Amino acid sequence: xxxxxxxxxxxxxxxxxxxxxxxxxxxxxxxxxxxxxxxxxxxxxxxxxxxxxxxxxxxxxxxxxxxxxxxxxxxxxxxxxxxxxxxxxxxxxxxxxxxxxxxxxxxxxxxxxxxxxxxxxxxxxxxxxx
Numbered sequence: 001x002x003x004x005x006x007x008x009x010x011x012x013x014x015x016x017x018x019x020x021x022x023x024x025x026x027x028x029x030x031x032x033x034x035x036x037x038x039x040x041x042x043x044x045x046x047x048x049x050x051x052x053x054x055x056x057x058x059x060x061x062x063x064x065x066x067x068x069x070x071x072x073x074x075x076x077x078x079x080x081x082x083x084x085x086x087x088x089x090x091x092x093x094x095x096x097x098x099x100x101x102x103x104x105x106x107x108x109x110x111x112x113x114x115x116x117x118x119x120x121x122x123x124x125x126x127x128x129x130x
Contacts, residue, residue, distance in 0.1 A: 016049075016056055021127060071106070072109065072115075073103055079124070094118075112126075112130065114129070115130050
């Protein structure tokens with residue numbers, strides 16, 4: 001493979017890596033949209049870089065989105081439904097009935113500690129809940 005110095009410069013400048021949370025995903029998506037919005041002809045290096053960003057975003061979305069609702073609370077609801085669990089079943093893991101209810105309704109985010117406990121319980125990555 002011939003070394004493409006322009007592509008290497010783009011990689012060094014932006015250091016793309018698979019996003020691990022919604023904030024990183026939003027940043028990468030914004031970068032991709034800004035690069036794609038340019039109406040001038042893309043260089044081969046830029047086309048390759050855009051393909052790299054697209055692949056990383058798709059990889060993240062495929063790993064994160066186990067069902068129709070990809071939000072952290074949506075992921076939790078999906079996993080509960082798959083296992084036939086009720087809200088009350090999560091109280092021993094999360095600590096209180098009201099906290100479980102607030103998370104599932106989307107009124108409260110899942111804390112990092114709670115994400116780790118849920119990840120251990122459901123045997124998934126903690127990033128699924130962040």
